[in-house]
Amino acid sequence: MTLISVELDKRSFWSRRLNHRLVLEKPPSVDNRAAHFKNRGDACLTSNLPIIAGHYNSATKRGVYFEITIRQMEGNAIIALGMQCLPYPPNRLPGWHRKSAALHFDDRRIYFDDSEGGIDYMRDVYNPQLGTSIKQHNVPEIKAMDIVGCGYEFPLNVGGVGSLFYTYNGERLPAAFPAIFDPKEEGQEFDVFAAVGFTDGPCQFDVNFGLTTFKWSDANSYLREWTVEGLFRQLGDGPPQYGS
Known part of the structure; x- marks a missing residue:
C-alpha cells in the first residue's frame, strides 16, 4: 500500500510515528508524504491532527472535507473511508467501533460503530419500464481513478443538525x-480525525485535504469554507504530539 498525504501550513497530516501494528516496507519519505506498507490484515490510518477539533472550529466554516483518489485497488483489496474519534484500534477498519464512521468500498455499505455488516447506503430511483421505484446504490462500483470524498457539514444554527456525507467523482x-x-x-465537543482503512490486497491512493483542487466543486469556494487550514493556525505553530 502506498499512501500519499499532503501538508498545509507546513504541518503534515500523517504522523511519522506509525503504529507498530503497521509493517513498514520502507521508511517514510523525507517530506513525510509517502509511506509503504506490506500488511496483509486490516489496518487503519488516522490523521495526526483532528479535522474537527472541538470548540476550535471556525464560525466561518460550513464543515470539513477531504478526498482520496484511488490509484490502485486490485484483487480482494478493500479501502474504507471515514472519520473517527481516538483512541481507535489500528488493526481494525474504520466504522467498526465506537465513534467511527466509514464507507467500505467493497460492499458500498456504511458503518458506524458496527462490526456486523453495516447498513445499506441506497436510494430510490424510478424505473420507467417497471413503473415503480427500485433501490440503487448511492455509490457505483468503485475502481481505480475514482475520487471519493468524505465530509462533515456543521449545524447551520443552534439546535440544528450536522451530518456526515460522501461524494463520488464530484457528486455529493x-x-x-x-x-x-x-x-x-458546550464542553462536550469531539476531536474527530480523518481515517482511511485498507485490507486484503495491493492498493494505492492519494489524499487531498485542500492543497490541490477538490473534485467536488462546492468545496473549492474562495472562502475556504470546507478546508482545514484555518483550524491548523488556531492549534498553534506545530502539530500536537498525539500518540499514534
Missing part, C-alpha cells in the same frame, strides 16, 4: 449519518 451523495459528531452541549 445523500447524508450518511446525521448528528454523529454534533456536541450535545
Whole structure:
C-alpha cells in the first residue's frame, strides 16, 4: 500500500510515528508524504491532527472535507473511508467501533460503530419500464481513478443538525449519518480525525485535504469554507504530539 498525504501550513497530516501494528516496507519519505506498507490484515490510518477539533472550529466554516483518489485497488483489496474519534484500534477498519464512521468500498455499505455488516447506503430511483421505484446504490462500483470524498457539514444554527456525507467523482451523495459528531452541549465537543482503512490486497491512493483542487466543486469556494487550514493556525505553530 502506498499512501500519499499532503501538508498545509507546513504541518503534515500523517504522523511519522506509525503504529507498530503497521509493517513498514520502507521508511517514510523525507517530506513525510509517502509511506509503504506490506500488511496483509486490516489496518487503519488516522490523521495526526483532528479535522474537527472541538470548540476550535471556525464560525466561518460550513464543515470539513477531504478526498482520496484511488490509484490502485486490485484483487480482494478493500479501502474504507471515514472519520473517527481516538483512541481507535489500528488493526481494525474504520466504522467498526465506537465513534467511527466509514464507507467500505467493497460492499458500498456504511458503518458506524458496527462490526456486523453495516447498513445499506441506497436510494430510490424510478424505473420507467417497471413503473415503480427500485433501490440503487448511492455509490457505483468503485475502481481505480475514482475520487471519493468524505465530509462533515456543521449545524447551520443552534439546535440544528450536522451530518456526515460522501461524494463520488464530484457528486455529493445523500447524508450518511446525521448528528454523529454534533456536541450535545458546550464542553462536550469531539476531536474527530480523518481515517482511511485498507485490507486484503495491493492498493494505492492519494489524499487531498485542500492543497490541490477538490473534485467536488462546492468545496473549492474562495472562502475556504470546507478546508482545514484555518483550524491548523488556531492549534498553534506545530502539530500536537498525539500518540499514534
